[in-house]
Amino acid sequence: MSRKKLIAANWKLNPSSREEAIDLIENIKIGLKNIDVEENINLTFCLPFIYLELIKNSLKDTPFKIGAQNCYFEEKGAFTGEISALMLKNLGIDYVILGHSERRSLFNESSEIINKKISVALKNNLLPILCVGETLKEKEMGITEEIILSQLEESLAYINCNGENVIIAYEPVWAIGTGKTCSSEDANTICKLIRSKLADLYNSSIAEKTLILYGGSVKSSTIKEQMKQTDIDGALVGGASLIADEFVQLVNNC
Ligand code: PGA
Numbered sequence: 008m009s010r011k012k013l014i015a016a017n018w019k020l021n022p023s024s025r026e027e028a029i030d031l032i033e034n035i036k037i038g039l040k041n042i043d044v045e046e047n048i049n050l051t052f053c054l055p056f057i058y059l060e061l062i063k064n065s066l067k068d069t070p071f072k073i074g075a076q077n078c079y080f081e082e083k084g085a086f087t088g089e090i091s092a093l094m095l096k097n098l099g100i101d102y103v104i105l106g107h108s109e110r111r112s113l114f115n116e117s118s119e120i121i122n123k124k125i126s127v128a129l130k131n132n133l134l135p136i137l138c139v140g141e142t143l144k145e146k147e148m149g150i151t152e153e154i155i156l157s158q159l160e161e162s163l164a165y166i167n168c169n170g171e172n173v174i175i176a177y178e179p180v181w182a183i184g185t186g187k188t189c190s191s192e193d194a195n196t197i198c199k200l201i202r203s204k205l206a207d208l209y210n211s212s213i214a215e216k217t218l219i220l221y222g223g224s225v226k227s228s229t230i231k232e233q234m235k236q237t238d239i240d241g242a243l244v245g246g247a248s249l250i251a252d253e254f255v256q257l258v259n260n261c
Contacts, residue, residue: 010216010218010240011047011048011049012047012048012049012234012240012241012261013048013049013050013051013174013218013220013240013241014048014049014050014051014241014242014244014257014258014261015050015051015052015053015074015102015104015136015176015220015241015242015243015244016050016051016052016053016244016248016254017053017076017104017107017222017243017244017245017248018052018053018054018055018058018076018248018249019055019076019109019245020055021055021249022249025058025061028054028058028061028062029061029062029065031249031251032052032062032065032066033065034251034252035251035254035255036065036066036069038251038252038254038255039255039258042255042258042259044070044071044258045070047261048241048258048261049070049072049241050070050071050072050258051071051072051073051074051101051102052066052071052072052073052074052248053073053074053075053076053102053103053104053136054073054074054075054076055076056075056076056090059073059075059095059098059100060098063098063099063100072101072102073099073100073101073102074100074101074102074103074104074134074136075090075095075100075102075103075104075133076103076104076107077090077103077104077105077107077110077124078090078091078092078094078095078103078105078124078127078128078133079091079092079124079127080120080123080124080126080127081127082127082131091127092124092127092128092130092131092133093127093131095131095133096131096132096133100133101133101134102133102134102135102136102174103124103128103133103134103135103136104135104136104138104176104243105121105124105125105128105135105136105137105138105162106118106121106124106125106137106138106139106158106162107138107178108138108140108142108178108180108183109183112142112180117161118157118158118161118162119161121137121161121162122161122162122163122164122165122166125137125162125163125166125173126165126166129166129167129172129173134172134173134174135173135174136174136175136176136220136243137159137162137163137173137174137175137176138175138176138178138222138243139154139155139158139159139162139175139176139177139178139201140154140155140158140177140178140179140180140183140222140223141154141155141179141180141181142180142181143180143181146179146181151179151197152197152200155177155197155200155201155204156200156204159175159201159204159205159208160204160208163208168205168208168209168213168217169213169216170209170212170213170214170215170216170217171216171217173217174217174218174219174220175201175205175217175218175219175220176219176220176221176222176243177194177197177198177201177219177220177221177222178221178222178223178243179194179197179223180223181223182223182224183222183223183224183245184224184245184246185223185224186224187223187224188223188224188225188226188229189221189223191229191232191233191235191236191239192236194221194233194236194239195236195237195238195239198219198221198236198238198239199237199238201219201238202214202215202217202219202238205217218240218241219238219239219240220239220240220241220242220243221233221239221241221242221243222242222243222244222245224246225242225243225244225247225257226247226253226257227247227253227254227256227257227259227260230242230257230260230261231260231261234260234261242257244257
C-alpha cells in the first residue's frame with residue numbers, strides 16, 4: 008500500500024512578528040521552488056492562529072496547505088479566548104493538530120477533551136493530526152505501548168475514521184525539542200502498533216490507508232532513515248521547521 012508522505016511543520020509559539028513569519032515562509036518557498044514537492048509529498052504549515060490568514064495568502068500560488076495547532080470543541084458562544092473549528096473552516100484551513108503533548112501536559116488536555124475536539128474538527132471538514140506519545144517516565148516504566156494504545160482508544164472513541172479523515176502522529180514526549188531522536192526502528196515499531204490498533208478499532212483497509220507520522224527532533228539529517236521505515240508516512244517537525252534552509256533540506260531529503 009503506498010501512502011503519500013506528509014510533512015507537517017509545527018511552528019508552535021513562533022515567530023514573534025508578522026514580518027518574521029512572512030520572511031520565514033518566503034525563504035522556504037524560494038528554497039522549495041526547485042523541488043517537485045507536490046508529486047512526492049504533501050506539505051502543511053501549522054501556525055499560530057494569528058498568522059493563518061497571512062501565510063495562507065502568501066501560499067496561495069503553491070500546493071502547500073495550512074493548519075492550526077488547536078481548536079475548541081464548541082462552535083460558538085461564551086468561551087473567551089477560544090477559536091472554533093467552524094472559524095477555521097470558514098477561513099479555509101485544512102489541518103488542525105490536536106492532542107499535542109504540550110497541550111496535554113501544559114494545558115491539562117485529557118484524551119476525553121481531545122476526543123471532543125476531533126469530533127468537531129471532522130464535522131467542519133478539518134483534517135485532525137492526532138498526537139500520541141509517552142513521557143520519559145512512562146518509557147522508563149516500560150508502559151509505552153499501554154500509554155499509546157489508551158491514548159488512541161480514548162481520543163478516537165466514537166470517531167468514524169475512514170483512513171483519510173484522521174492522521175496520527177507518534178511523538179515520544181522525551182524526544183520533542185530535546186535533540187534526542189527515537190531510533191527509526193523503535194519509532195517504526197510504535198507506528199506499526201498504532202496501525203494494528205487502528206485495524207482493531209476499524210478494519211485493516213482503514214488502518215492501511217491512515218497516515219502515521221513520526222515527530223520529535225526530526226531534522227534534515229534524520230529524515231531519510233525515518234522515511235525508509237515501513238510504517239512511518241511522514242513527519243511532524245517543530246524546531247527544524249523554523250529555519251528555512253534546514254527545513255528545505257529536510258523536505259529535499261524526503
Ligand atoms: P521538535 O517538535 O521537532 O522541535 O522536537 C516536534 C513537535 O513537537 O511537534
